[in-house]
Amino acid sequence: MQYPNYDAIADIEIINNNVKKLVQNAEEQDIQIKSKEPIIDKKTGFNLDKTDLTENDSNKLFSAKGALNLFNTLTTNFTNAINTAKEALRGDIVKKLDKGSYIGDAQSLKDDIDTKEPKINKNNGFNKTKSDATNLEDSETLATSMAVAKTMEKAVEAYSSAKGKEPAFNKSTAFNKNFGVGQNEVLEGSKLAEILGIEYGGVLNNNNQKIAGKGYYDTANKKIYKCTANTSINYADAGYFIEVSNNDLLGKLQNLSGYKKNLYINVIQCSATFFRVGKTILCYGTANKEYTQSGIPREFIPRENIELYIDTNQEDADIFLGAAIKININGIIEFPQTKKKTEFCLFYEAKN
Numbered sequence: 001m002q003y004p005n006y007d008a009i010a011d012i013e014i015i016n017n018n019v020k021k022l023v024q025n026a027e028e029q030d031i032q033i034k035s036k037e038p039i040i041d042k043k044t045g046f047n048l049d050k051t052d053l054t055e056n057d058s059n060k061l062f063s064a065k066g067a068l069n070l071f072n073t074l075t076t077n078f079t080n081a082i083n084t085a086k087e088a089l090r091g092d093i094v095k096k097l098d099k100g101s102y103i104g105d106a107q108s109l110k111d112d113i114d115t116k117e118p119k120i121n122k123n124n125g126f127n128k129t130k131s132d133a134t135n136l137e138d139s140e141t142l143a144t145s146m147a148v149a150k151t152m153e154k155a156v157e158a159y160s161s162a163k164g165k166e167p168a169f170n171k172s173t174a175f176n177k178n179f180g181v182g183q184n185e186v187l188e189g190s191k192l193a194e195i196l197g198i199e200y201g202g203v204l205n206n207n208n209q210k211i212a213g214k215g216y217y218d219t220a221n222k223k224i225y226k227c228t229a230n231t232s233i234n235y236a237d238a239g240y241f242i243e244v245s246n247n248d249l250l251g252k253l254q255n256l257s258g259y260k261k262n263l264y265i266n267v268i269q270c271s272a273t274f275f276r277v278g279k280t281i282l283c284y285g286t287a288n289k290e291y292t293q294s295g296i297p298r299e300f301i302p303r304e305n306i307e308l309y310i311d312t313n314q315e316d317a318d319i320f321l322g323a324a325i326k327i328n329i330n331g332i333i334e335f336p337q338t339k340k341k342t343e344f345c346l347f348y349e350a351k352n
Contacts, residue, residue, distance in 0.1 A: 012071070012074055012075050012078055015070075015071060015074065016071050016075075019064075019067035019068065019070070019071055022064065022067060023064040023067065023068075026064060027064075045061065048060060048061050049061070050063040050066075051063060051066060052065045052066040052069060053066060054066065054069075054070055125142060128140060128141060128142045129141050129142065130142045130143070130144050131143065131144065131147060132144050132146045132147050132150070133147060134147050134150045134151050134154065174186050196215045196224060196244065197244075198213060198214060198215045198226055198244070199213070199214050199215065200214065200215050200216075200217075201214030201215060201216045201227065202216060202217070203216065203217055203219060204216035204217060204218045204219070204225060204234065204235070204236060204241070205218060205219050205220060205234045205235065206234050207232050207233075207234055208232065209230065209231075209232050210227045210230065210231050210232065210233075210240070211227060211230060212227050212228055212229050212230050213226070213227065214226070214227055215227075215244060216241070218235075218236050220235070220236075221236070223236070223243055223245040224243070224244050224245045225241035225242065225243055225244065225245075226241065226242050226243075226244045227240060227241055228240055228241065228242060265285070265294055265296070265333070267292050267293075267294045267335070268288075268290050268292045269286075269288040269289065269290070269341075270285065270286060270287055270288055270290075270292050270294075270335040271285045271286050272284070272285030272294075272296075272333055272335075273285055274296065274297075274300045276299060276300065276350060279349055279350045280347060280348075280349065280350070281300055281302070281347065281348050281349070281350050282345075282346075282347055283300075283327065283333075283345070283346050283347075283348070284343070284344065284345035284346075285343070285344060286341055286342065286343050286344070287323075287325065287335045287336055287338050287341075287342045287343075287344060288335075288338065288340075288341045288342070289337065289338055289339065289340070289341075290335075290337060291334070291335065291336060291337040292334075292335050293332055293333060293334045293335065294332070294333055295331055295332060295333075296327070296331050296332070296333050297331075298331065298352070299350065299352070300331075300350065301329060301330075301331045301350070301351045301352070302327050302328070302329060302348045302349065302350065302351060303329075303348075303349045303350065303351045304329060305326070305327070305328045305329055306325075306326065306327040306328075306346065306348045307324045307325070307326050308324055308325040308326075308344060308346045309323070309324045323336035323337065323338060324336055325344045325346065327348070329351065
């Protein structure tokens with residue numbers, strides 16, 4: 001016989017309750033029937049045979065025993081079905097566990113899972129040691145909120161103590177000195193213009209505008225130049241600058257102080273007298289008839305060969321054409337041949 005499918009124990013309990021009620025009703029009816037038999041309207045199920053078996057017969061009534069037997073049968077079958085399903089499920093889980101590396105049953109696996117935390121993406125600050133210290137140089141230790149608060153407190157203290165103070169820097173020897181011209185004093189900027197005699201304009205070696213009348217320092221040769229015409233060139237072009245450095249001016253003055261006078265030269269009625277101031281030499285004398293030459297001292301040797309043609313337009317000039325006074329770099333003076341006594345005078349630059 002095929003039984004209906006029941007999906008829960010609750011269904012069996014309902015059937016059991018219903019069966020019990022049927023049994024109770026049947027017993028009560030039996031008592032009533034025995035005590036009296038009233039006239040009733042006989043239905044189609046009146047006075048039918050009872051049976052303890054589950055039969056497919058509409059002319060038989062199910063007895064209490066049959067109902068109890070049905071209840072017990074259904075309970076047994078349902079329990080067996082549940083157990084069979086549990087065993088099948090357990091076997092399926094075990095098979096799946098066997099395919100992995102886990103050793104144990106499903107319950108053990110569940111217990112192990114319950115002790116685990118959900119897997120998360122762990123950043124580089126995960127599970128680091130914390131500290132309240134503010135002086136650790138350890139990137140693997142995390143600062144607590146107390147450490148941050150202490151740091152902020154120290155920062156506020158440092159800021160408060162720094163109010164009214166200047167940033168520290170390396171102080172050179174001229175730092176915080178008074179203006180003046182004495183020891184341990186610094187020269188005021190305007191004094192530079194007083195020393196130079198002209199206003200100082202800055203460094204020469206750039207493309208800035210240079211103003212005529214101002215002095216500029218050339219970093220290439222360490223000299224001061226006076227600008228003579230507005231320009232933006234970055235070197236000491238003679239067309240725009242003249243040298244005014246004190247050292248060079250001193251050298252020129254020292255050269256001017258080197259005044260020298262040579263003794264009179266007289267050779268065959270020819271004579272020459274030499275004067276030297278700095279590197280400038282004055283030579284004057286007389287050429288007279290015969291050609292002749294003479295050596296001169298080293299300090300009067302010219303930087304280059306000198307020739308002075310005598311002016312033939314002079315009324316008293318009586319010389320041969322092409323006659324010239326010559327002084328060469330080898331230290332020789334040559335007097336030309338003339339018809340009569342002829343005076344001369346010349347200036348030239350000394351070699352040394």
